[in-house]
Amino acid sequence: MNHSGLHIFRHACMVLLLIFIGYADLLYKLLLTHYYNPYISYALVAIALSVLIWLYHIWYIAPYNSLLNIIEKYYCDVVDEAAVSSAQKNRITYGSVAEKVPNVTLEKIVQHYKQHNREQAVLVDKLKCANQLLEKNSRFANAIVEITSTILRSGDIHSILQLILDKAIEIIPNAQKGSILLYNGNYLEYKAMHGYNIEALKDFRFTIQEVFQYNAKDLYTPIIIPDVEKFNKNLKKDKFTTLKESRSFELKACISCAISLDNQFYGIINIDNVDDNYAFSEEHKPIIKYFAEQIGVALKNAQLLERTLYLSRYDGLTGIFNRAYFEEQLESIYKHAEEKNESFCLASFDLNYLKSVNDDYGHEAGDMLIVAFTKYLASIEEKPDIFGRIGGDEFAMVYLGKSKQEVSDIIKEIARHFREVPFNYNGLDLLSITFGYGISCYPEDATDIPSLFRLADKLMYSEKKRLKEKTKH
Numbered sequence: 423m424n425h426s427g428l429h430i431f432r433h434a435c436m437v438l439l440l441i442f443i444g445y446a447d448l449l450y451k452l453l454l455t456h457y458y459n460p461y462i463s464y465a466l467v468a469i470a471l472s473v474l475i476w477l478y479h480i481w482y483i484a485p486y487n488s489l490l491n492i493i494e495k496y497y498c499d500v501v502d503e504a505a506v507s508s509a510q511k512n513r514i515t516y517g518s519v520a521e522k523v524p525n526v527t528l529e530k531i532v533q534h535y536k537q538h539n540r541e542q543a544v545l546v547d548k549l550k551c552a553n554q555l556l557e558k559n560s561r562f563a564n565a566i567v568e569i570t571s572t573i574l575r576s577g578d579i580h581s582i583l584q585l586i587l588d589k590a591i592e593i594i595p596n597a598q599k600g601s602i603l604l605y606n607g608n609y610l611e612y613k614a615m616h617g618y619n620i621e622a623l624k625d626f627r628f629t630i631q632e633v634f635q636y637n638a639k640d641l642y643t644p645i646i647i648p649d650v651e652k653f654n655k656n657l658k659k660d661k662f663t664t665l666k667e668s669r670s671f672e673l674k675a676c677i678s679c680a681i682s683l684d685n686q687f688y689g690i691i692n693i694d695n696v697d698d699n700y701a702f703s704e705e706h707k708p709i710i711k712y713f714a715e716q717i718g719v720a721l722k723n724a725q726l727l728e729r730t731l732y733l734s735r736y737d738g739l740t741g742i743f744n745r746a747y748f749e750e751q752l753e754s755i756y757k758h759a760e761e762k763n764e765s766f767c768l769a770s771f772d773l774n775y776l777k778s779v780n781d782d783y784g785h786e787a788g789d790m791l792i793v794a795f796t797k798y799l800a801s802i803e804e805k806p807d808i809f810g811r812i813g814g815d816e817f818a819m820v821y822l823g824k825s826k827q828e829v830s831d832i833i834k835e836i837a838r839h840f841r842e843v844p845f846n847y848n849g850l851d852l853l854s855i856t857f858g859y860g861i862s863c864y865p866e867d868a869t870d871i872p873s874l875f876r877l878a879d880k881l882m883y884s885e886k887k888r889l890k891e892k893t894k895h
Contacts, residue, residue, distance in 0.1 A: 430719055430722050430723075434722075434723070434726055435477060438730070441727075441730050441734075579720060579721065579724040580613065580614070582720045582724075583602050583613050583614040583717065583720065584614045584616075586602070586614075586691075586713055586716055586717055586720065587600050587601070587602050587614045587615070587616050587691065587713075588616055589713070590691065590693055590709075590710065590713040591616050591617075591693060593709060594677070594693055594702075594706055594709050594710060595706065596695050596698065596701035596702060597693045597694070597695065598617060598673075598694060598695050598696050598697075599616055599617030599618060599673060599693075599694040599695075599696065600615070600616045600617065600691070600692055600693045600694055601614065601615045601616070601618060601691075601692050601694075602614040602615075602681075602689065602690070602691050602692075602717065603628065603633075603689050603690050603692075604681075604688060604689035604721075605630070605687060605688055605689050608629075609627040609628060609629055609630075610627065610628040610629075610630070610633060610689060610690065611625075611626070611627050611628075612624060612626060613689075617694075630687075633678075633690055634647055634676070634678045634690070634692075635678065635680050635690060641680050641687060642679070642680045642682055642714075643679075643707075644677060644678065644679040644706075644707040644710050644711050644714075645677070645678055645679075646675065646676070646677050646678075646702045646703075646706075646707075647675065647676045647677075647678065648674075648675050648699045648700060649674075649675075649699060673694040673695060673696045674695055674696060674697060674698055674699045674701065675694070675695045675698060675699050675700065675701045675702055676692050676693065676694045676695075676702075677692075677693050677702040677706055677707070677710055678690055678691065678692045678693070678710075679691055679707075679710045679711055679713075679714040680714065681714050681717045681718055681721075682714075682718050683718050683721050683722060683725075684722070688718065688721060689717070690714075691710065691713060691714050691717060693710060734746075734747070735747040737810070737811040739789055739792060739793065739811075740792060740793055740796040740797075740811055741796075742796055742800065742809050742810055742811055742817075743808060743809065743810030743811070744810065744811060745810060745811070745812050745813070747810065748808060748809075748810025748811075748812065748818060749871075751808045751810075751820075752768070752808065752820060752871060753871065755807070755808070755820060755822065756864065756870075756871055759822075759864055759865075764822070764823065765822075765823065765863060765864055765865065765866065766807075766820055766821065766822045766823070766824075766863070766864055767820065767821050767824055767825075767826055767829045767861055767862070767863040767864075768818065768819075768820050768861070768862050768863070768864075768874045768875065768878050769806075769818065769819050769820075769821070769829055769833060769859055769860070769861045769878060770812075770816070770817070770818050770859060770860050770875070770878040770879050770881075770882045771816065771817040771818065771819075771857050771858070771859050771882065772815060772816050772817075772857060772858045772859075772882055772883070772886055773791070773792070773795060773815040773816075773817075773855065773856075773857050774855075774856045774857060774858070774886065774889065775853060775856070776788055776791060776792070776814070776815040779791055779845075779852065779853075783847060783852070787847045787852070790845075790847060791845050791847075791855065792811075792815065794845055794855065795817075795840075795855055795857075796809075796811070796817070798836070798839065798840075799817075799819070799836065802832070802835075802836065804821075804832050806819035806820060806821055807819075807820050807821060807822045808820045818875075818878075825863070826861050826863050826866065826867075829861050829863075830861060833859055833861075837856070837857070840854055840855040840856065841854050841856075856889060858882045858883065858884075858885040858886030858887075858889060859881075859882050859885055860877070860878040860879060860880065860881025860882035860883075860884070860885060861878060861881065862874045862875075862877040862878040862881070
């Protein structure tokens with residue numbers, strides 16, 4: 423596994439552990455409902471938290487401390503070497519000079535004094551260089567820790583991108599301004615800026631042919647552009663004018679690096695200087711390359727987190743809310759209605775004949791029946807405010823501010839549609855989708871969520887029983 427892949431693996435592990443800590447109690451309740459013990463749940467969270475702290479220490483804190491030890495050793499070596507060199511070259515002491523005064527002219531004493539001062543100046547310069555290197559490496563190490571920590575704990579990709587850009591400008595010598603642009607498959611647009619008017623450029627877009635890297639031999643090797651305005655004269659006139667009016671040409675040099683995600687081009691990071699065409703050199707390339715890699719890691723983590731959150735909230739088959747997230751949203755609606763003295767209606771559904779379809783035609787057909795049902799409900803003009811899959815063939819939806827009669831009329835129209843449009847599987851019309859339903863309204867029928875569900879389920883099963891008896895006759 424390469425260095426970037428190892429970074430991604432480590433970050434993914436930390437993200438998954440954080441998510442496990444957040445959902446440990448919920449998972450435990452769902453998997454072992456009858457044996458639930460809160461102390462075991464606390465223990466699971468404590469174990470996961472301990473593993474998280476341990477991994478953070480060995481993957482981030484320990485390497486960081488090791489880096490500081492190396493820097494400190496280097497600093498000490500430089501000081502020792504300079505001191506030894508000065509001692510060897512300065513064998514004539516003031517005492518020895520004094521002893522040989524009869525044989526030494528005043529001119530030689532002055533020369534020796536000047537030489538001694540020069541050697542001291544060299545030693546001071548070396549110490550200054552060592553201090554500067556130590557400070558630079560310390561700032562770089564601190565930036566690594568802060569960026570890594572932010573990537574792990576924050577789900578806001580825009581704030582992460584801005585932090586990475588700000589740190590790059592802080593660390594890279596002669597950096598004064600900068601920007602990050604991300605590619606959506608058609609064009610690049612600004613996602614983070616430092617020193618530019620974001621309002622003037624927020625809608626500005628580049629094609630892939632208009633960026634610095636387009637004609638480069640290696641897309642992912644950092645490049646230095648000593649005359650940015652000259653390069654940008656190849657842009658279309660309107661784009662060139664926009665950049666000039668936004669004062670984006672008030673710069674002399676730029677160092678730029680492409681961003682990759684899963685070995686695909688995903689954007690660029692630009693660091694700019696407004697004073698010197700030769701502000702950037704080869705030694706700056708590895709630094710901007712590091713920051714470009716960190717952007718790739720952040721984007722990958724954001725994708726993993728987004729995917730994990732999606733799976734924790736939405737039903738994998740239908741794409742509507744799963745039970746846990748539906749209940750979470752219903753709780754929020756209930757609290758708002760209670761506080762504002764508003765009303766809402768809860769409707770429960772149970773599909774008929776799903777088992778028969780599964781037995782006669784296979785589970786693929788049953789899944790397609792469920793998808794056909796949810797897809798239509800999600801497409802109707804008067805869509806529910808929240809809609810979720812509660813079980814295998816059980817669904818629930820909530821309408822805000824509608825009366826029970828209005829919700830009933832909507833559901834009857836849904837039932838009419840399915841009577842007229844049979845469920846089609848592999849080109850065959852198998853059956854008309856039918857369902858039982860029940861409606862309960864807050865605060866008309868009940869003033870708490872469990873009671874609303876119980877009443878809606880009771881009415882739903884009564885409706886299913888009525889439909890079965892009607893079918894028999």
